[in-house]
Amino acid sequence: MIPIAKPYLTEEEAQAAYDTILSGWITQGPKVQEFEEKFAAYTGAKYAVAVSNCTTALHLAMIVAGIGPGDEVICPSMSYIATANAIRYVGATPVFAEVEPDTYNLDAADAEARITDRTKAILxxxxxxxxxxxxxxxxxCGRYNLKLLEDAACAAGSAYKGAKIGSHSELVCFSFHPRKVISTGDGGMITTNREDYYNRLKLLRQHGMSVNDRVRHEASRIIFEDHVELGYNYRMTDIQAAVGIKQLEKLDWIVEERRKIAAAYDQAFKDIDSIRLPQEYDGYFSNYQSYSIYLKDTAAVSRNTLMQKLLDRGIATRRGIMNTHRETAYKEYATDVSLPVSEDLQDNSIILPLYVPMKQEEIKFVTECFTQEVLAVTMSKSMLQPD
Ligand SMILES: Cc1ncc(COP(=O)(O)O)c(C=O)c1O
Incomplete structure (x- = not known):
């Protein structure tokens, strides 16, 4: 069975976790601080704050950006549901905008058309x-005086116009879930260039506590903490951070390996007319967290047939990225929503296996099976519906 994804974790990460467990400090201590400093240096941001996952990162980013009840935040519906959930956590309303068909990313013109007096930010x-x-x-955002927040859950190691994701705006949130390019089991990080945001994020992730455990531990005089505002327990453990440090050292290499696999797929599928491959334009550098192919000439039923045929041959795939407004939890946000591009991409895209290390024979097997099956599905569809 060829899986859709696998985390790349080695003896080094296992040893780092082992050493940390025996070190006597297992949550939000020296390893978390080291991971934060190294992650900030890697992305080129001034500061990084580690948290328990990207969903909690997004929640805290919303709070420090000052978003609350009555505000609207524009975001794509076509994203993992956590994107929009974070907006609802602070009592604000997600306003779904359309994505571009070739990049799957938010369409600036469509987003602009959805700005109202209540719009506070774009996620x-x-x-x-x-x-x-x-x-x-x-x-x-500059023209309409809006906050810009980035959900970079999938984008550790990606770059835009020569600079790593994490360095471009005031609040950028990352995920280290096992489905992502590097993993700490679960985990998240917020990068920022603003010192005031940095300090508030550190407070909020630990119950709003004015003095953290390490400071008290290392103090030679007694210190009493105060809880200065409503905070949360969104801590990352030192065990996770120790794994994260080792993962970060490998990140550029992992991305290069992923890009080689993506290039092999590009090459193998370039002449198939019925599909559109991922588009990486000049100035954009993807970590290829996923390789998603759009089926131009088939209806959703054919896509599902294709997924089943590949599964029958031992290849796991996934459907296109979800549309949040189609989920039951978003019924009340789905009235009057028209997102034909997003829905079409969800229904007619297929995500192929991509992980490190992927053996040459596995890549070959996927490319051969996909080519055979996609041509068969497309042909049977055209026989059913002759133009
Ligand atoms: C775009 C996006 N945002 C947020 C998340 C949530 O990340 P986490 O699982 O670390 O909370 C994910 C995870 O899949 C995601 O893909």
Whole structure:
């Protein structure tokens, strides 16, 4: 069976976790601080704050950006549901905008058309690792005096116009879930260039506590903490951070390996007319967290047939990225929503296996099976519906 994804974890990560467990400090201590400093240096951001996952990162980013009840935040519906959930956590309303068909990322013109007097921010997603056009959204947010937040859950190691994702705007949130390019089991990180945001994020992730455990531990005089505002327990453990440090050292290499597999898929599928491959334009650098193919000439039923045929041959695939407004939890946000591009991409895209290390024979097997099956599905469809 060829899986859709696998985390790349080695003896090194296992040893780092082992050493940390025996070190006597297992949550939000020296390893978390080291991971934060190294992650900030890697992305080029001034500061990084580690948290329990990207969903909690997004929640805290909403709070420090000052978003609350009555505000609207524009975001794609075509994203993992956590993107929109974070907006609802602070009592604000997600307003769904359309994505571009070739990049799967938010369409700036469509987003602009949905701005109202209540719009407070835009939550940009770098979908499956492909950077969105950050400058277009910076310009838009500048013109309408909106906050720009980035959901970079999938984009560790990706870059935009030569600079790593994480360095471009005030609040950028990452995920280290096992489905992502590097993993700490679960985990998240927020990068920022603003010292005030950095300090508030550190407070909020630990119950709003004025003095953290390490400071008290290392103090030679007694210190009593105060809880200065409503906070949360969104801590990352030192065990996770120790794994994260080792993963970060491998990140550029992992991305290069992923890009080689993506290039092999590009090459193998370039002459198949009925599909559209991922598009990486000049200035955009994807970590290829996923490789998603759009089936131009088939209806959803054919896509599902294709997925089943590949599964029958031992290849796991996934359907296109979900549309949040179609989920039951979003019934009340789905009235009057028209997102034909997003829905079409969800219904007619297929995500292929991509992980490190993927053996040459596995890549060959996937490319051969996909080519045979996609041609068969497309042909049977054209026989059913002759133009
Ligand atoms: C775009 C996006 N945002 C947010 C998340 C949530 O990340 P986490 O699972 O770390 O909370 C994910 C995870 O799949 C995601 O893909």
């Amino acid at each position: 940009l997603v770098h979908q499956i690792g492909m950077p969105a056009d950050i400058d277009a959204f910076k310009d838009l």
